Amino acid sequence: MVRTSLTFVAIAIACLFLADLETIGVDPWAEFSRMALGAVTPDFTATDRLFDAVVQTLAFALLGVALANLFGFALALAFHYRIVRVGCAFIRAIHELFWALIFLQIFGLSPLTGILAIAIPYAGIIAKVYSEILEEADPAPARAAPFGSGAISIFLFARLPDAWVHFKHYSMYRLECGLRSSAVLGFVGLPTLGFHLDSAFKQGHYSEVSALLILFYVIIATMRYWMHKRLLPVYLIGALIALPTGAAISTTNIVRFFTQDIVPHPLRVAESIDGAALANFWDWSTTLLLTQAMPGAFNALVLTMIALVGAGACALVMFPSISPKFFGSKSRTVGHVFLVVMRSTPEYILAYVFLQLWGPSMAPAIIALSLHNGAIIGHLIGRHTETMRSRPDSPKGLNLYGYEILPRIYPQFLAFLFYRWEVILRETAILGILGIPTLGFYIDSAFADIRYDRALVLIILTALLNIAVDALSRRIRTRLRLKTTLDHG
């Protein structure tokens, strides 16, 4: 375990030399003080805009997650088929922002774009989690059912009820993730919170920025009070009404996208598939691979490795701030607020803020990813220490940390961290949209240049990279015998 950790730290340090960390912000601290001033003087006067942002964010999240639940459940029932498992792994390896970029080309700014962008990757995640839950259901009731009971009846009575409780919990967690995703979709043009955040940032209206973010935290923090089973139909119908009708969906657009736009350019323009066309296709592929895919993947991996170790370090530093083993309840409140803000803010928005300060280098991305993921893990570990028993004469302060707490939480900590590995990689790709030259940067540019064929190849490569890292992380977890059933974020 120590060796694995040290190897990862060594890799991260090596990556630091390879990373572009140069900051080009003109006067970051002046800008930062303006932001800080905005943060403490939230401006809720633009009520129309704020209301609209909140409603749209909720609407996309609710419909997207509801649809994902439906499809995810259906797929979970067929999860024993290899094709379903592989398909789900693939659709969840593509970040919702990339799905949104794809659907923007097909459906334009129609609500369908946002709903599907959330529903598709989430369906892939939910299918996996639900199938695991169903597998863990107690088999004894099914065995005690009378002979000749239909398979559906047995499923309904003997397996579903146990799983249902877990489904409900997990759906709530997914809805929280859905709200974050929905907010971030605003950055590519959908009318959610991110859209308003983006324009408020660009105009330097930091008071409006903080108002938007505060509203966002309030929605997430109060979720368990407003999210009730009975109210769900009301919310879903409300969401359907609230969404803008948007541009009409053009079938010619859809057809063109699938039959022309995504066909690699050399094949599209070729009159027939002959030697020359194939040679062109070969050139096109190698150029794409060498000039975009490889550097993009390389940067994404460099950033991921640094951010992974950074997140681990942040978590280890931050968890004592909410642990009763180290601090009293008053000081812990401060720790809790900090961690809640850091983990509720989507890493995309955190990175966006830091990029405003330091310009597009890897440094802001590293800080954003480390803080966000560190806060998530720190929260889980801190909570874990609450139930830990220690002897009455145990040491205090640093000695307690080093000799008692750290050795006991370390396996759990590594398990959490390796779970975040694939998530961090998926995020680094997305941060490319903000200008950091990871895969997402090239994907976004390809979309901007209307070269959908390139974009699609790069997205598929990104997905394969994610699947590879996920598999590697699972192997390391198994080798270190770390607990392997946890929520996927």
Add this chain to the structure above:
Amino acid sequence: MPLFDLRNANAAYKGATVLNGISLSIEAGERVALVGRSGAGKSTLLRMLYEQRAKEAALLPQELGLVRVLSVFHNIYMGQLNRHSAWYNFVNLVRPMEREVEMVRTIADRLGLVEKLFAPAGELSGGQQQRTAVGRALNQGSDILIGDEPVSAVDEHQSRNVLESINEHHDTVLLAMHDIDLAITYTDRIVGLRDGAIVMDQPTAGMVFSDLDDLYRN
């Protein structure tokens, strides 16, 4: 023809012999208790007998097989899952029908569970859970009941009540039991197992407690 018939049957679990040369035949209408120390092979023998009549017998396994989040009503209703369409079962899962509730209530009443009819099975005491599982078996309306320690967690008074209702509802009854008194009172034949073999097989009529001493002696 006997309802159950084993000829020189053997069973092994993980390489160790559990049952050795068992020959046993049981006619319809018999009430048989399997007794013996724990580990003697009672559960395995019951399982083998159940497999001979799996299509018709109601089974009451030792681990009960209750769905903990579902109510007592639902768990007892499960005894009739094979009588109805999936759709009908689904409706009763979501919103129990008056007719079904009345039917289940009669059984719950007999077992002293009527106040708990809509309490989740997982929140009941061990004895109440065991009675719920008995309710599910009774509700199957099967002629044969095979039960593995059906009253191990139920108090003396309720045990008698449970065994009486089992005898009322089922024609042929096979029970693994550890309470010899109850076995003598509520069954008419006792089969004693020791180290995976049948060492006694007698009618209970006229039998007294000490007749079984051999079975439990070291």
